[in-house]
Amino acid sequence: MTAPLVVVGDVLLDIDVVGSSSRLCPDAPVPVVEQAEERPRPGGAGLAALLAAAGGREVVLVTALADDDQGRRLRAMLERHMEVVALHLHGGTPCKLRIRSGGQSVARLDAGDGQALDGPVGPRVTGAIAGAGAVLVSDYGRGVSRHRAVRSLLGELPPSVPVVWDPHPRGEPPVPGVRLLTPNQEEAARLAAADGADITGFGLPAAGRRGRHLGRSWGIDGVAITLGAQGALLCDGSQAPFLAPARPARGDSCGAGDSFAAEVVGALADGADLPAAVTEGVDRASEFVRAGAAAAVAAQLADTGTARLTPERREDAWDVVERTRRAGGTVVATGGCFDLLHAGHVSLLRQARRLGDCLIVCVNSDASVRHRKGPSRPITPAADRVRVLEALSDVDAALVFDDDTPAPLLERLRPDLWVKGADHAGAALPEAETIRAHNGEVILLPLLEGRSTTRLLTTTKGNAS
Incomplete structure (x- = not known):
């Protein structure tokens, strides 16, 4: 034009x-x-x-x-x-x-x-x-x-x-x-x-x-x-x-x-x-x-003196984290492969989002999933896994990492809360030390019984045979 x-x-x-504001006015119930x-x-x-x-x-x-x-x-x-x-x-x-x-x-x-x-x-x-x-x-x-x-x-x-x-x-x-x-x-x-x-x-x-x-x-x-x-x-x-x-x-x-x-x-x-x-x-x-x-x-x-509220790119995870911290909010993060998204994932993500003001999901890359799960995985490539996760209302953004653990990524992200499922109770989490070194905390949340990607794939193979 x-x-x-x-x-x-x-x-x-x-x-x-x-x-x-951290206190009420002494002569009226209104914030100072x-x-x-x-x-x-x-x-x-x-x-x-x-x-x-x-x-x-x-x-x-x-x-x-x-x-x-x-x-x-x-x-x-x-x-x-x-x-x-x-x-x-x-x-x-x-x-x-x-x-x-x-x-x-x-x-x-x-x-x-x-x-x-x-x-x-x-x-x-x-x-x-x-x-x-x-x-x-x-x-x-x-x-x-x-x-x-x-x-x-x-x-x-x-x-x-x-x-x-x-x-x-x-x-x-x-x-x-x-x-x-x-x-x-x-x-x-x-x-x-x-x-x-x-x-x-x-x-x-x-x-x-x-x-x-x-x-x-x-x-x-x-x-x-x-x-x-x-x-x-x-x-x-x-x-x-x-x-x-x-x-x-x-x-x-x-x-x-x-x-x-x-x-x-x-x-x-x-x-x-x-x-x-x-x-x-x-x-x-x-x-x-x-x-x-x-x-x-x-x-x-x-x-x-300039407004830049029409960016050429979408707000990414780092923008979300910066904005949340600037407003004094709590940054929550979790991680995993999320190869086949199921009800257990959705339940965990919903609970995690309620703990703070934004939820960042750290997603294993395709190479990282293959190293952990074997050559037949992942079923879904990382770009599609991220797209599905970010379509959920409880997920503010997702980040992909190539390492075996998300610890290097968390060193930069520094969430206030790192959320894992209760199946990790008693297990050593290599990223926990990174989280706590930056005054964060690791939180375990309950899982839906019987929901897992491995079980879904095993059931599917059994039915196919």
Whole structure:
């Protein structure tokens, strides 16, 4: 795409006040957050535009800004990364302040009543929208999507310019010609109810009915309802909706919807069809949450002035460990061949994950398995074993090692807890010394009786003969 990606919508000033808390206030049952550090970032359409620009695209943001201290802070942050074309915001800049400790929000304070009101727009607004290669409307209910001149310009775009509309319950219906609507479940329920649909419940069946209703009612090619950890459900007029499943991702999800929408509109601009674009959007949103979500954007802006929340590679095991330790969490690890994944493995992994804040699985390489088990093993190559393990919601990441024991890998990994099955009780674990040398501990967990890969293979051979 040579023409810029244009983001149209309402910006907010989001501020994270980040500190540590180890005691309660003496005069009220609330935590005392100490050594607090303020980390501001753009929110709303500003965050979506920032994430799109971090992916290397030319971005123009059409928004409304107030001439107050908060508005000037927002403009300064945004103009480092993109062109900002601003209408006047009547009233105070909307601000959301989150007080956070230990990776969790303790409280949120909202202020600012600003609204974008109808009025003339200058040639910069007209030129920005008319010259767009793709448009994301990021509606946060503050009036930019309601502005009659802005709506007229959006409605005049040719069909070749994909428009993605990220709606808000207090916002406006999309203009004709929108390629994709991207509400979350709650927004879809409110929008469908306001449009007269009597659809109760949540989950995939209700989401499908709401998506089809909104698409028909508003004449939209596609409606992608985001479902959090389940991914996104695309209703595009096909007989059955398309589900783009999310990769497991734990953590703060603030801003995940903006990340999804920014990626989807970029993919459509590059020529992707709706299912492919929605799949890319879900993958990027999962990465965004694993990387720390909006809180990490604030931290990166504070450290470097640059947001890098759209990495070209997936977060690997070392990223997971670093992030967990940075948040003061507990790193849990376990290891094995995992040649044929069975119920015993799943039980052990589930128990292990509950002991801490991330679970890293150390997997014997193919050569290591052959050395331990003989020339007929492994049945499944290491790349496939890792792929299956990382598909489990209890596994945050996996690492492959070539040695007979994981001790050299654990020397670098240094988990707080190293988990093995209870069948190792009384046995010498060569890696135990490495774990304890770095103030970790070895924990044995119960096994499911009668489950083992060797028994499965023996049974299979017996049945085959």
